[in-house]
Amino acid sequence: MGRGRSEIKRIDNPTQRQSTFYKRRDGLFKKARELAVLCDADLLLLLFSASGKLYHYLAPTVPSVKDFVERYEAATHTKVWSDIRQERRAELEKVGKMCDILEKELRFMTVDDGEQYTVPSLAALEHSLEAAMHKVRSEKDRKIGGEMSYLENMIRGKQAERYGLCDKVSALVPFSQIFP
Known part of the structure; x- marks a missing residue:
């Protein structure tokens, strides 16, 4: 009687997870070696652990990782390197x-x-300077407009404050006492 299927999910215990990783990694590399030898397949297996460590297997028929990746790029028309x-x-x-x-x-x-300077080059210089002056003037006008609206809002606020104070004073003191 064989073992039943277990649910594939992340192992919570770090020690058990690491132990399972090493066992499964070794089994995966063994299967890769067997496939490469039995079927004469060119094979590259790259594996990164959770800690970022690299493990790799390269079939004996493949001269180098670079050659294998270049062959992959040529076959798929993609750029890896x-x-x-x-x-x-x-x-x-x-x-x-x-x-x-x-x-x-x-x-x-x-x-x-x-x-x-030639006349056309001076004309081009004049044109670029005029364009720059236009940009500077428009930015200056925008800034001045912003400051003016800020000051106008401040004046309106002060006037409202003054009217409010006048209303408070008139409520406290009758008009006849202020101007006899």
Whole structure:
């Protein structure tokens, strides 16, 4: 008579959970070895424990993990390995180009007396300066408008406070006593 099926759920006891992990891990690796040998299958098994430790099995017919992953990428047309150095290099080139453009614009904004500028370049400079002035003026107007509305609200509040005080004073002292 065999054992009955047990419900698959997380083991609450940490010691028992760790013991079960090691036993099951060893059984899984044994099955992977058997599959690789019996069926001549290329196999890579990666396993991370709850603590983050890596365990892996690589079939004897596979030269390296990198070769196996590259073969997987070719078969599935997906990218698992990403060359971080290549990505960083591309990012640095992009930032470098942006810095060059900004430096050119900055040099262009500071008109040097010794430089010989063409009329179209001066017209472009004038246009960009006018656009910048427009942005500055609109931001200044927005700020001044905000301050004016704040001050108007403050004045309304003070006036309401004054009217309230006048009402309190008139309720306490008759008008004829204030102005005889």
